[in-house]
Amino acid sequence: METLISILQYILNGIELLVLAYFTMSGLYILVFALGGYFYKKRQNVTNQKYSKIAVFIPAYKEDAVIVDVAKTALKQEYPSKYFDVIVIADSLKKQTLQKLERLSIKVVEVAFESSTKAKALNTAMARLDDNYDHALILDADNIMEDEFLNKINNAFQNGYQVVQGHRKAKNLNTSFAILDAASEEINNHIFRKGHRALGLSSGLIGSGMAFEYSLFKTMMKSIKAVGGFDKELEFELAKKKISIEYLQDAIVLDEKIQKSSDFSTQRKRWLATQFIYLRRYFAIGCKQFLFNQNMNLFDKVWQMVIPPRLLLLGLVFMFALLYSILEYGFGYTSVVAVDFWLANLIVVIGTFFLSLPGSFYNLKTLKAMLSIPSAFLRMLLLLFKLKGANKKFIHTSHGVIKN
Numbered sequence: 001m002e003t004l005i006s007i008l009q010y011i012l013n014g015i016e017l018l019v020l021a022y023f024t025m026s027g028l029y030i031l032v033f034a035l036g037g038y039f040y041k042k043r044q045n046v047t048n049q050k051y052s053k054i055a056v057f058i059p060a061y062k063e064d065a066v067i068v069d070v071a072k073t074a075l076k077q078e079y080p081s082k083y084f085d086v087i088v089i090a091d092s093l094k095k096q097t098l099q100k101l102e103r104l105s106i107k108v109v110e111v112a113f114e115s116s117t118k119a120k121a122l123n124t125a126m127a128r129l130d131d132n133y134d135h136a137l138i139l140d141a142d143n144i145m146e147d148e149f150l151n152k153i154n155n156a157f158q159n160g161y162q163v164v165q166g167h168r169k170a171k172n173l174n175t176s177f178a179i180l181d182a183a184s185e186e187i188n189n190h191i192f193r194k195g196h197r198a199l200g201l202s203s204g205l206i207g208s209g210m211a212f213e214y215s216l217f218k219t220m221m222k223s224i225k226a227v228g229g230f231d232k233e234l235e236f237e238l239a240k241k242k243i244s245i246e247y248l249q250d251a252i253v254l255d256e257k258i259q260k261s262s263d264f265s266t267q268r269k270r271w272l273a274t275q276f277i278y279l280r281r282y283f284a285i286g287c288k289q290f291l292f293n294q295n296m297n298l299f300d301k302v303w304q305m306v307i308p309p310r311l312l313l314l315g316l317v318f319m320f321a322l323l324y325s326i327l328e329y330g331f332g333y334t335s336v337v338a339v340d341f342w343l344a345n346l347i348v349v350i351g352t353f354f355l356s357l358p359g360s361f362y363n364l365k366t367l368k369a370m371l372s373i374p375s376a377f378l379r380m381l382l383l384l385f386k387l388k389g390a391n392k393k394f395i396h397t398s399h400g401v402i403k404n
Helices: 002-039 067-074 095-102 118-128 149-158 176-198 214-221 230-240 261-293 296-306 310-331 339-356 364-383
Strands: 054-061 084-091 107-111 135-138 163-170 210-213 245-255
Touching: 002 176, 002 310, 002 339, 054 067, 054 118, 054 149, 067 084, 067 095, 084 095, 084 118, 095 107, 107 118, 118 214, 135 149, 135 214, 149 163, 149 210, 149 245, 163 176, 176 245, 176 261, 176 310, 176 339, 176 364, 210 214, 214 230, 230 261, 230 296, 261 296, 261 364, 310 339, 310 364
Parallel strands: 054 084, 054 135, 084 107, 163 245
Antiparallel strands: 135 210, 163 210
16 A cells, blocks of 8 residues: 555656646746847848839728728838738728728739638739739738838839738737737747747747748648638748748737637637647647758747647636645645746746747736636636637627727
8 A cells, every 4th residue: 555655646746747737848938038028129120122023912801990091001011102002901891891992002812611720811812813923922801011011012022032020019908908919929929939039049920920932832822721810820831841931020010909808719719729720730740840950940839839828828827826835835735746847937928928028018908807717717717628720710899990
């Protein structure tokens, strides 16, 4: 009996150490790139910029509330009009919306699918258009580009990059969940874009505000069948080909942030499902290419799928630190893992977030929004048990800013 108890104790100790190691590596990973983000440098512009022809694709699935204004604004770029086309991919838009769009100096490609996805919409649009474009830019139906966005993207292409990710930031900060969503994206911008580029790795893609060499994009999209997270599949496929993704911190595209708890759950469910899908799909090949082809970018993308989303990381580390503190200080129980290790992990994660969050978020509104973090964490935790079938149907998040 004592032998059995000893064996069980060894197993439990081993599990404790593995859990600690997993969260420690996750925390240190984001800390390294958070520090790296401070060494990010803006790339020099080319002196004699040549204008390339850019196709600005805006997939719009049931986005009647915002698409007309977005299309109008997209035409106002400080970039020669003959060198770019705004192409709205109209999926399930109302007749009156289509009529308004057709009055604009844009191209409208109507599509209809039994089951809609962005990948299907983009592939259909490119199949119908002439290939007289040098580059393709992808926007969401709520995105607003700064006036110089196309100039900055074009300049990066002139510097020799094939794929460029712009700086997506919040268009609205009108609710607590919008503030948390905006803060989360800026933290990710710092870690997975600025930090990665500063340390010589590819930027992450975000799904919009991203631009590609047109022929490369069209060719790669033909094999993309993703229901959700097509940008992540592109990331992995680009990494397999050892194509670097540039990041432009000063090329701003505004993106509407989620405003309600229900929208938060819908969005995060899609993201969590995507993470598990691509972890399973690329884990083996990522490790193999790292060992035999020194493909660090692909291995790094795989590791990003291994570590938990930042909110779950913060919440779970906090819970473990609290649990071990209660056991040790409240009941005098001494574990193989000292509580100090969990408290150190918590400090690393919180410190990383503070390092990565822009100064503009240090205000009372953000402090108030932080009161919603426990609710957001619990929602994400519960979503881990509700992911079945999430990758089989496109999960749409509607847009349309709620006024204060």
